[in-house]
Amino acid sequence: MQIPRYDTSNKWFKGNTHIHSKMSDGGKNFSEIAELYNTKGYDFLFRTDHWVASDVKADKTEYPLLWIDGIELDGTDRAGVYYHVVCLGKAPTMTRETGFENGMNLAKASGAIMILAHPEWSGNRTEDALRWDFHGVEVYNHVCRWLNGKSSGSAHFSAMLDKSKDALAFASDDAHLNVAEPVFDGGWIIVNAPSLDGENILQAIRLGNFYSSCGPEIHSISYEGKKVRVKTSPVRFIRLVGRNGSGLRNGSFSDLVEEAVFDIPEEWPYAYIELEDEYGRKAWTNTLA
Ligand SMILES: [Zn+2]
Ligand SMILES: [Zn+2]
Incomplete structure (x- = not known):
């Protein structure tokens, strides 16, 4: 048997890996989002606005929880497959004009954790999950459940595990917090890490030392x-x-x-x-x- 993946000797921290703000198509700003999630016991949130590489270090506002950098990319690759991809970690500045494949390569080169987002909602087949060397997949996406029930990535997760047992499972909100998509706190991750700090959380996620829950x-x-x-x-x-x-x-x-x-x-x-x-x-x- 290999070394166990789960080290549960540290503290558990609740967080969400998929959040949209007014920087893209979300309805609330970072302070409003942080206040809302703080009432549900969250310790950290990732900023994953569409095609906006966040820079939390440059933001001097005080928040009741930790913000960590990310971005969501979407587009069609050269094989004609339409993807949404959540990238966790600091990515270089890019825009939609950067293009999907280019954006994916830039995020990957910067060391981001690449997550295949809401594959059922996007219409991804299980074999689509095996391309692009994704680190993980959303097994549950809360806003997709709200929109039309296509919230599962379980079949894609199984396909990815057949290729590599390192594939990671994420439950996420994909919160937009606007009139059309008001839901949140339906899918999250709980990370075991030595302290609540962006690098420690990212490292624990990379190692798979977390679980996902609804x-x-x-x-x-x-x-x-x-x-x-x-x-x-x-x-x-x-x-x-x-x-x-x-x-x-x-x-x-x-x-x-x-x-x-x-x-x-x-x-x-x-x-x-x-x-x-x-x-x-x-x-x-x-x-x-
Ligand atoms: Zn998306
Ligand atoms: Zn999203």
């Missing part, structure tokens, strides 16, 4: 030899999910559980934890090792 909480993930022990908020199911139909579970449709211990089968190419609560809301870890 509600359920993970309190700890620990290893005892080849066994993994997971402690959670009360949920219907704690599942160990493997390739295709492989799966183990603790739980039922009638009772709630808060702990599971699994032997991770040697022959599985990957395994991650999925939670499902009594409202059907899910949470996902990245692969465990």
Whole structure:
């Protein structure tokens, strides 16, 4: 077994990796967004306005939470595939005129974490998720659920895991906070990091030391030899999910559980934890090792 991915010895920080402000098509400014998310217990937010590479260091305003740089790119690549891509980290200045492929290469060269955004809403096929060496995919996008229910990236995540078990799963809001798209706090990530600082959060995300959620909480993930022990908020199911139909579970449709211990089968190419609560809301870890 490889070194476990989850180090849960530090503090958990709640954040959102996909937010739009008035800098693009969002309805609120950074102070208003920060105030709103602060009421829901968020510690950090990424600025991911369309084609606006943010620069949080240049912004001297005081906020009740940490802002971290990002950008969302969209466009059609030379194969004719239409993408939206969330890039986490400081990207060089660019505009829509930069062009999609050029923008993607610039963001990647600057070390950004590249996330395939809302693939179901964009009409991406699972094989589209295997191009561009994305680091991860949105398994859940809250505003797409609000718009037309096409919020899942689970099938794309499975396809990406078949290629590399390092693929990362993200639940996000894609909050716009305007009249047409008012929803927020429906999908987020919880990062385990030594401190609340932009570089530490980015590094923990790169390592996959976070989980995504629409509600359920993970309190700890620990290893005892080849066994993994997971402690959670009360949920219907704690599942160990493997390739295709492989799966183990603790739980039922009638009772709630808060702990599971699994032997991770040697022959599985990957395994991650999925939670499902009594409202059907899910949470996902990245692969465990
Ligand atoms: Zn988008
Ligand atoms: Zn977006």
